[in-house]
Amino acid sequence: MTAFIALFCLYATAQDLQPVREFVWTDLGFIRGQTDGVVDQFLGVPYAAPPIGDLRWKAPADAPRWTGVLDATKFGSPCVQAGPAIGGQAIVGSEDCLYLNVYRPAAARPRDLLPVLMFIHGGSNQKGAGSDYDPSQMVAKTGIIVVTINYRLNVFGFLAHPSLDAEAGEPSSGNFGLLDQQAAMRWVRANILGFGGNPLNVTLDGESAGGIDICANLVSPQAAGLFNRAILESMYCPNATHDEALQVSAPVTTALGCADLACMRAAAAADIFNAAGNLSGEPGGGNGFNASPNYGSSVLPMDPSRALSAGQWNWSSILIGSNHDEAAFWIAPALLAAKVKFPVSEQAYQAIVETQFGSFAPNVLSEYSIADYPSPFMRYADISTDDSPLGCSETPLSQSFAALTQTFRYEFNDPNAPTAGANVGLPSTLSLGADHGSELQYLFKMTQLPGPQTGAQKQLSDQMMLYWANFARTGNPNGEGLPGWPRYDAANHQILSLRPDGSRILDTFDTDHHCAFWATAPPSRGSGITDY
Numbered sequence: 161m162t163a164f165i166a167l168f169c170l171y172a173t174a175q176d177l178q179p180v181r182e183f184v185w186t187d188l189g190f191i192r193g194q195t196d197g198v199v200d201q202f203l204g205v206p207y208a209a210p211p212i213g214d215l216r217w218k219a220p221a222d223a224p225r226w227t228g229v230l231d232a233t234k235f236g237s238p239c240v241q242a243g244p245a246i247g248g249q250a251i252v253g254s255e256d257c258l259y260l261n262v263y264r265p266a267a268a269r270p271r272d273l274l275p276v277l278m279f280i281h282g283g284s285n286q287k288g289a290g291s292d293y294d295p296s297q298m299v300a301k302t303g304i305i306v307v308t309i310n311y312r313l314n315v316f317g318f319l320a321h322p323s324l325d326a327e328a329g330e331p332s333s334g335n336f337g338l339l340d341q342q343a344a345m346r347w348v349r350a351n352i353l354g355f356g357g358n359p360l361n362v363t364l365d366g367e368s369a370g371g372i373d374i375c376a377n378l379v380s381p382q383a384a385g386l387f388n389r390a391i392l393e394s395m396y397c398p399n400a401t402h403d404e405a406l407q408v409s410a411p412v413t414t415a416l417g418c419a420d421l422a423c424m425r426a427a428a429a430a431d432i433f434n435a436a437g438n439l440s441g442e443p444g445g446g447n448g449f450n451a452s453p454n455y456g457s458s459v460l461p462m463d464p465s466r467a468l469s470a471g472q473w474n475w476s477s478i479l480i481g482s483n484h485d486e487a488a489f490w491i492a493p494a495l496l497a498a499k500v501k502f503p504v505s506e507q508a509y510q511a512i513v514e515t516q517f518g519s520f521a522p523n524v525l526s527e528y529s530i531a532d533y534p535s536p537f538m539r540y541a542d543i544s545t546d547d548s549p550l551g552c553s554e555t556p557l558s559q560s561f562a563a564l565t566q567t568f569r570y571e572f573n574d575p576n577a578p579t580a581g582a583n584v585g586l587p588s589t590l591s592l593g594a595d596h597g598s599e600l601q602y603l604f605k606m607t608q609l610p611g612p613q614t615g616a617q618k619q620l621s622d623q624m625m626l627y628w629a630n631f632a633r634t635g636n637p638n639g640e641g642l643p644g645w646p647r648y649d650a651a652n653h654q655i656l657s658l659r660p661d662g663s664r665i666l667d668t669f670d671t672d673h674h675c676a677f678w679a680t681a682p683p684s685r686g687s688g689i690t691d692y
Contacts, residue, residue, distance in 0.1 A: 176196070177194040177195065177196050177201070177233075178194060178195055178196075178197075179192055179193075179194055179195075179233070180192055180193045180194060180195050180200050180202075183229055184202065184354045184355055185354050186205070186350075186351040186354060187350050187351060188206070188223055188224070188225045188226060189225055189226045189227065189228075189229070189230060190228075190229045190230065191205060191229065191230040191231075191232045192229050192230070192231060192232060192233075193232045193233060193262070194232075194233045195266050196266075196296075197266055198265075198266055198296075198300050199263055199264070199265065199266060199296045199299050199300050200263070200264050200265070200266050200268070201232075201233075201261065201262070201263055201296070202232040202261065202262040202263075202264075202355070203232050203233060203234055203235050203236075203261045203291075204232055204233075204234050204235050204236035204259045204261070205230070205232050205236075205259060205260050205261065205262065206223040206236070206258060206259055207220075207223060207258055207259065207260050207309070207343055207344050207347035208220035208221060208222065208223050208258040208340065208343045208344075208347075209221040209222060209223050209224060209258070210255065210256035210257075210258065211255060211256075211258060211312060211316075211336070211340075212255045212256055213425065214425060216255065216316070216424075216425045217316075217319060217321070217324050217333065217336060217421075217424070217425070218327075218328075218336070219328075219336070219339045220258060220336075220339055220340050220343040223258075235259070235261065235289075235290075235291040236256075236257060236258075236259025236291075236310065237253055237254040237256060237257050237259075238252065238253040238254075238257060238288075238289035238291065238310060239253050239254070239255070239257035239289070239310050239311065239312050239313045239316065239317070240252075240253040240254065240255055240257070240313065240314070240316055240429050240433055241253050241283075241286060241287040241288070241313050241314060242286070242287055242437075251430055251433055251434075253289075254429075255312075255316060255429055257289075257310045257312070258310060258311070258312075258340055258343070258344075259290070259309075259310050260290060260307055260308065260309040260310070260344050260347065261290050261291065261307065261308045261309075262305065262306075262307050262352075262355055263294075263295050263296055263299045263305065263306045263307075263308075264299065264305045264355050264356055264357070265299060265300070265303050265305075265356070268305070268355065268356030268357075269356050270353055270354055270355075270356055271356075272356040272357075273353075273356075273357070273358040273361070274303060274304055274305050274356050274357050274358060275304045275305070275357075275358060275361045275362075275363065275629070275632045275633040276304065276305045276306075276307060276348060276352055276357040276358060276359075276361060276362045276363065276632070277295075277304055277305070277306050277307070277362075277363045277365050277391075277628070277629070277632045278306075278307040278308075278309065278344065278345065278348060278362060278363070278364055278365065278387070279293060279295070279306060279307070279308050279309070279365045279366070279370070279604075280309060280311070280341055280364065280365070280366035280370035280371075280373055280374060281293060281308070281309075281366075281367070281369075281370050282366070282367040282368025282369045282370045282371070282394075282597065283313070283368065283369055284368070284369050284451060285313055285314065285317060285318060285337055285369040285372075285373070285451035285452060286313055286314045286369075286451055287313060287314075288313070289310050290308030290309045290310050291308070291310075291607075292606060292607050292608065293308050293600070293604040293605075293606060294604055294605040294606070295308065295603070295604050295605075296605065297604075297605060297625065298603060298604070298625045298628070298629065301622065301625050301626070301629075302625055302626060302628075302629030302630075303629075304629045304632055304633065305352065305355060305356065305357040307344070307348055307352075309340075309341065309344045310340075311337045311338075311340035311341050311344070312336050312337045312340050313337060313451065314433070314436060314449060314451050315409075315412055315432055315433060315435070315436040315449055315451070316336070316429075316432070316433075317336045317337030317340065317451060318334050318335070318336065318337055318405070318409075318449075318450075318451040318452060318453070319333065319334060319336075319409045319412060320333040320334030320402060320405035320406045320408070320409045320454060321333055321406070321409055321410075321413060321421075321424070322406065323420065323421045323424075324421070327421065330457045330458060331402045331456050331457050332457035332458065332459045333405075334402065334405040334406075334409065334453075334454045335453050335454060335457070335459045335460060337373070337451070337453075338373055338376055338377065338380070338453045338459065338460070339382075339459065341373060341377060342377065342380070342382055342383050342386065345362070345364075345377075345383065345386035345387060346386060348362055348386075349362070349386055360388070361388060361632075361633075362386070362387045362388055362389075363387065363388065363389040363390065363391060363631065363632040364377065364387045364389070364390045364391070365390075365391040365393070365628065365632075366390075366391070366392065366393065366395065367393035367394055367395070367597060367599075367600055368393070368394050368395060368596065368597060369395075369451075369452075370393075370395075371392040371393050371394060371395025372395045372396060372397065372398050372452070372453075373398075373453060374390050374392060374395070375392065375395060375396070375397040375398065375464050376397075376398055376453040376455075376460055376464055377390075377474070378390060378464065378468070378473050378474055378476060379460065379461075379462070379464045379467035379468065379472060379473045379474070380459060380460050380474070381458065381461065382458065382459060383474055384474045385474070386474075387474070387476065388476060388477070388635070389476050389477045389478070389479075389631065389632065389635055390476045390477075390478055390479070391478075391479045391480075391628065391631065391632075392478065392479070392480040392481075393480075393481060393482075393599065393600075394481075394482045394483055394486060394550050394596055394597070394599075395550075396549040396550065396553060396554075396557065397463075397464040397465045397468070397557065398452045398453045398454075398455075398464060399455075399463050399464070399465065400450065400452045400453070400454040400455070401454060401455060401456060402454045402455065402456035402457065403456075404450075404454065405450075405452075405454035408449060408450045409449075412432070412435050412436050412449065413435075415435035416431065416432065416435050436449040437449075465557075465560070468560050468561070468564065469560060471564065473564070475564075475565060476565065477565055477566045477567070477631070477635035477636075478561040478562075478565055478566070478567045478568070479567075479568045479569075479570070479628075479631050479637060480554070480557070480558050480561060480567065480568070480569050480570075481554075481569055481570030481571055481572065481655070481658075482550050482551070482554050482571060482572070483550075483571070483572045483573070483594040483595060483596060483597075483598060483599055484545070484571055484572065484573040484575075484593060484594040485538070485541050485542065485545055485575075485592065485593030485594045485595050486545045486548060486550040486551065486595060486596045487541050487542075487543075487544030487545040487548055487550075487551075487595075487596070488537075488538070488541035488545075488592040488593055488595035488596070489592060489595040489596035489597060489598075490544075490596065491540060491541055491544050492537075492541075492581060492586050492590065492592060492595075493585075493586065495537075496585055496586060500512075502537070502586070502587045502590060503535060503536075503537065503587075503590075504535065504536045504537040504540070505536065506530075506536050508536070509536035509537075509539065509540055510525065512540060513525055513540070513543070516685060517681075517685060520681060520682055520685075523677075523680075523681075524543060527674055527677050528542065528543055528674070537590070538591075538593060541592075541593065541595075542673075545673070546673040546674050546675070546678055547678055547681065547685070550596070551673050551675075551678075552670065552673055552674075552675035552678050552679075554569075554669075555653075555669065555670055555675065558648060559650070559653075562648050562649045562650060563650065566635060566636070566647060567647065567648045567649065568631070568636075568637055568645055568647060568648055568656070569648040569655045569656070570645075570655060570656045570657070570658055571655050571656075571657050571658065571666060571669060572594050572598070572599040572602075572658045573594050573657050573658065573659050574593075574594050574598070574602075574617065574620065574658075574659060574660050575591070575593050575594060576591065576593075576614075576617075576660075577592070577593065577594050577595070577598035577599075577601075577617075578598075578601065578609060578610045578611065578612070578613055578617075579591070579592045579595070579598070579609070580608050580609050580610065597609075599624070599658070601621075602617070602620060602621040602624045602625075603621070603624055603625060603628060614660065616660035616661060617660045619660070620658060620659065620660045620663070623642055623643070623658070623663060624658060626639055626642060627639075627642065627645065630642075643656070643662075643663045643664065644665075646665065653667060653669075654666065654667050655667070655669050
């Protein structure tokens with residue numbers, strides 16, 4: 161470990177990337193990556209055949225072998241998705257997108273058997289790519305291998321259709337993105353030894369939709385034996401039935417005017433993408449197309465939560481957590497779209513709460529005191545966080561894992577986490593707190609977020625990279641020089657609060673998030689955001 165920390169100290173002085181001297185053998189042929197002398201990168205490595213033509217909406221097929229040496233110095237295309245919110249093309253990416261990226265310490269050799277962390281990106285299963293996350297600093301600092309992946313998204317990864325079920329011989333359609341992830345896991349199992357990794361010591365790490373998909377993989381028989389541990393960031397377990405997936409998907413093929421698979425597979429990708437987008441008036445499907453794994457087949461036999469309760473799962477150690485101000489991430493752009501003026505006024509805040517909660521609104525307004533929040537916006541953000549699947553619901557989910565296996569739980573809580581809100585039109589002065597996804601910039605260099613800025617934030621980043629890597633190495637995040645992180649179990653509901661002013665043990669999560677109050681709330685609640 162000391163050697164890797166020394167390499168990390170030198171990382172900032174690394175020079176231009178050069179070709180890796182030695183080729184790496186995979187089961188499809190030799191590849192050659194690039195290195196800065198500290199971290200080797202192997203980018204754009206195919207792990208499955210391009211899912212185009214007759215392979216559209218099928219389980220991933222084996223990638224073809226190549227002759228010669230594959231140049232692995234450029235990322236593969238992201239999967240088809242909506243372009244940037246401001247500027248750029250409406251649709252970006254390609255259906256030919258099933259590529260992964262391997263990052264390893266430059267000194268790694270096959271005999272090293274380094275732990276492997278495979279990161280599955282979030283983005284509502286609608287957008288994102290492995291290339292958005294650069295783990296080079298984590299690799300340099302901790303000496304593990306990190307793999308990032310692409311997988312089919314939105315209507316291309318999660319469309320369900322009776323004809324696709326008939327072709328597969330079971331009601332499994334709508335899980336193509338999940339099957340892509342499992343194909344990437346099989347690639348890691350077959351090939352990571354050649355990069356210096358241990359194929360029998362693999363940890364899945366997923367955030368948001370990536371974490372939701374990992375919950376599905378935890379109970380999928382087809383993922384059995386492909387990983388040993390799971391890190392679940394800001395997620396819940398999917399619960400869509402196959403019938404629900406069919407119902408969501410049916411308008412897409414109707415909009416395409418297709419009566420059979422031949423027509424569906426011959427349609428242009430842009431036409432398919434826009435057909436899904438038109439369901440809600442949003443490019444890429446928005447809320448009109450629910451891109452989520454569904455259960456009722458050999459891919460996912462039963463509701464993941466029920467499977468976990470029944471102990472029918474792929475045994476893994478678990479690290480799970482969420483962010484203190486999750487909902488600020490999605491309510492800020494919703495307020496902007498509704499033409500709510502920033503800073504949000506007290507009058508607008510009360511009107512939003514009254515519209516959303518109706519007769520229960522006085523209870524909500526009374527529960528969340530003005531004195532406890534710096535602004536009406538952050539007060540509404542915390543209401544929305546606590547009353548979401550990423551708030552109080554995290555406790556029973558964590559308890560269900562703790563009843564099954566060794567579990568560690570965290571809450572990320574940097575109230576001044578850097579934000580990229582200005583990139584989507586939000587005021588540059590608007591603080592989103594520790595909002596959804598903001599912890600990722602403390603683990604990876606990202607294209608969407610600026611990363612830690614202060615010395616305290618950078619120290620927290622160092623701690624988090626070590627915690628994640630220690631867990632990937634042994635199933636326990638604790639290590640020398642790190643604040644102690646107790647196991648979360650039925651007798652001990654202690655959580656590690658990850659903070660730039662000093663990470664500490666927290667045993668008041670349910671109190672902080674008003675969970676007893678939300679247990680009394682009526683079940684039907686909508687959005688209160690409209691024009692104010």
